[in-house]
Amino acid sequence: MAMKLPYYPGCTLKTKAKNFETSTLAVAKELDIELVELPKWNCCGAVSSIVTDDLMHQLAPARNFVRVLEMNKSGIVDNEYRLVALCSMCYNTLKRTNLLLKNDHEKLKTINDFMYLEEDYNNEVEVVHFLEILRDIGFDKVKEKVKVDLSSLKIAPYYGCLLLRPKEIAIDNTEDPRIESDLLDSLGVKPIDNPFKKMCCGAHQTVQDKYAVARNTYTIVSGAIKAGAEAIITSCPLCAFNLDNRQREAKELYPDFEGVPILYFTQVMGLAFGVPEEELGFDLNYNDPRPLLREKNILK
Amino acid sequence: MEEKRRDLMEEIAEANSSASSGIDDKKIKHWIHIYVLGKQYKVPASLTIMQALEYAGYRFNKSVGCRAGFCGACSTMYRVEGDYKIKTALACQTMAEDGMYLVQIPFSPAVKAKYDINNEPYDGNVFLKYYPELARCVSCNTCTKTCPQDLQVMDYVQAAIKGDFQKVAEWSFDCIQCGLCAVRCPAEIVQYHAAQLGRRMYGKYGLSEEPNIVKRVEEIMSGKFEEEFKKVMSLQKDELEKVYVKQQNEREIY
Amino acid sequence: MSKTVEITKEADQFLKKIEELSGEKITSCIQCGICSGSCPMINEMDLTPAQSMSKTQLGQEEELLDSKSIWICASCFNCKVRCPRDLDLAKVAEALRQVVLRKAVDKINIDAISPEEMMELPQIALVAACRRLTN
Incomplete structure (x- = not known):
């Protein structure tokens, strides 16, 4: 029987990063995991509020936790309080609020009082990232599902910030993460180590100063290319946007800069599992990965 | 006990009719106190807020419209003595209560974006293009608590952030654009205008064309109703009244 | 020759305010500079993270609130995970931003x-x- 898990997509997975969602749902199905979307979830706020007196911005994550309680109550999921996030920013924001409420009963009470129309939340939920679910079921299980040979692909993992920092929410070692390269290994892809794999892409600075972000994009992507990578994987739609679309601005700043495609890790999983191309949504990737994949005979 | 209560209700109902038909105040047995802009007024019980304000001597030239709960012009905010919660109502639809502190909100200072839906792509980012402040929603749910139409306003705002035209259109369908959500929003979002953009986009691109409408538009364009129009336009006032009453009586009730 | 910096009452109050908002014991910063060495946005900044910490310790409100740096910090938490005093500089930057934003400034x-x-x-x-x- 499929493992049924409450799933939090996040706004961008419904719009600009639809391919992250469709590819994830496809590979989850292959692994017998059913990701059940939280009913009426709301935007988590993308960044966690980190000043001591600001509870207003903790409301959004807290409300989503109440949705998990409702899912259990109505029987949509069976005693399953792990909330799976895909977007690194959503993961971080949800997880940090969850931790805050676990450690501060007074703040939890204030929030419950303010949300008096909702059921009380009492720290039932655990926030997890989809990569953690994969690690829990075992990368050897992932390996069993591989149908397509990707051994000719050289891909660099990119973690960015929010899966690893701060330490209390990290899904892996903060300074030396391996979870993405372990995943690539299991998929038969050669992982390339990029020294800039944990460097910040510049995040929301992309709205106010795209060239500042483009300089970071240049550093991160060039680092991967120098190490021999032909593509980069990520789990964050904002990192993806900054590393992918901002290559355009990076080329303006550094005319001899040559980019590489940026993929969601689930798109590579989909390729390995033989998921139909249309479910992987490569048309939404800014730098089209299909020429590379055709060259390697992975796509027709 | 039950009988006594019924008598009381009848007396109150009588008070209402005496107030609205101008009968001597001495005949009114039940009174309440309301506060308008902080000033106390004694008004008969069982009036709507709008009637109560009029009884108190206020004459509306704004904050009034259809008097039937459809137009959204009579937005009202109030508190009741002994309850810290701020409440909202349509003045024409809500009964005045003892101890109400009232204020009318004739207009919400909201700017409506200008766009031509024929030139917009059916892409969820259209919401942020015209109403970027949607991204500031903190999910406090104040809008939902404020809505006199009992809409799940926060839910449709969230759907707008996610670019879901269908949900925005369906969940905001009964919006009467009273503007109270926008007045109360801490993120300074103009919920109801964004919802209208959603309904327009969904109507244009999300829904299939309704064959009956297409047919009727063709009929209108081909002049099928010209004669009827000419006939109606040529009627005198009393003739027109007769036609109107007849048409109202024959109208299908749905 | 040693230089004396006098901390005014206002400067001390400002430090206290930022300590309260951020929840961080800012005076425990030892100015080792690891934060500045870890910052991915430092090329865009006018004050390095370590300088910002020092100025916060001294309560130099104007220089901090007028700086570009606090608006460039992307809250990547790289400084935080490396700080030997376990200080969360991202929280300090957020506190400084909030002081400005709460005056209804965008x-x-x-x-x-x-x-x-x-x-x-x-x-x-x-x-x-x-x-x-x-x-």
Whole structure:
């Protein structure tokens, strides 16, 4: 029987990063995991509020936790309080609020009082990232599902910030993460180590100063290319946007800069599992990965 | 006990009719106190807020419209003595209560974006293009608590952030654009205008064309109703009244 | 020759305010500079993270609040995970930003973003920018 898990997509997975969602749902199905979307979830706020007196911005994550309680109550999921996030920013924001409420009963009470129309939340939920679910079921299980040979692909993992920092929410070692390269290994892809794999892409600075972000994009992507990578994987739609679309601005700043495609890790999983191309949504990737994949005979 | 209560209700109902038909105040047995802009007024019980304000001597030239709960012009905010919660109502639809502190909100200072839906792509980012402040929603749910139409306003705002035209259109369908959500929003979002953009986009691109409408538009364009129009336009006032009453009586009730 | 810096009452109050808002014991910073060495946005900054910490210790309100740096910090937490005093500089930067934003100041005009850019930006970029840069 499929493992049924409450799933939090996040706004961008419904719009600009639809391919992250469709590819994830496809590979989850292959692994017998059913990701059940939280009913009426709301935007988590993308960044966690980190000043001591600001509870207003903790409301959004807290409300989503109440949705998990409702899912259990109505029987949509069976005693399953792990909330799976895909977007690194959503993961971080949800997880940090969850931790805050676990450690501060007074703040939890204030929030419950303010949300008096909702059921009380009492720290039932655990926030997890989809990569953690994969690690829990075992990368050897992932390996069993591989149908397509990707051994000719050289891909660099990119973690960015929010899966690893701060330490209390990290899904892996903060300074030396391996979870993405372990995943690539299991998929038969050669992982390339990029020294800039944990460097910040510049995040929301992309709205106010795209060239500042483009300089970071240049550093991160060039680092991967120098190490021999032909593509980069990520789990964050904002990192993806900054590393992918901002290559355009990076080329303006550094005319001899040559980019590489940026993929969601689930798109590579989909390729390995033989998921139909249309479910992987490569048309939404800014730098089209299909020429590379055709060259390697992975796509027709 | 039950009988006594019924008598009381009848007396109150009588008070209402005496107030609205101008009968001597001495005949009114039940009174309440309301506060308008902080000033106390004694008004008969069982009036709507709008009637109560009029009884108190206020004459509306704004904050009034259809008097039937459809137009959204009579937005009202109030508190009741002994309850810290701020409440909202349509003045024409809500009964005045003892101890109400009232204020009318004739207009919400909201700017409506200008766009031509024929030139917009059916892409969820259209919401942020015209109403970027949607991204500031903190999910406090104040809008939902404020809505006199009992809409799940926060839910449709969230759907707008996610670019879901269908949900925005369906969940905001009964919006009467009273503007109270926008007045109360801490993120300074103009919920109801964004919802209208959603309904327009969904109507244009999300829904299939309704064959009956297409047919009727063709009929209108081909002049099928010209004669009827000419006939109606040529009627005198009393003739027109007769036609109107007849048409109202024959109208299908749905 | 030693130089004496006098800390005024106002400067001390400012430090206390930032300590309270951030929840960080800012006076325990030892100015080792690891934060500055770890910062991915340092090339864009006018004050390094270590300088910002030092100025916060001294309560130099004006220089801090007028600096570019606090608005460039992307809250990547690299400084935080490496700080030998376990200080969360991202929280300090957020506290400094909040002091400005709470005076009803916006540091980004979202209405001025071009329609083309708005159609391209992912939702989270705008949501995050609004949270960090608008009041």
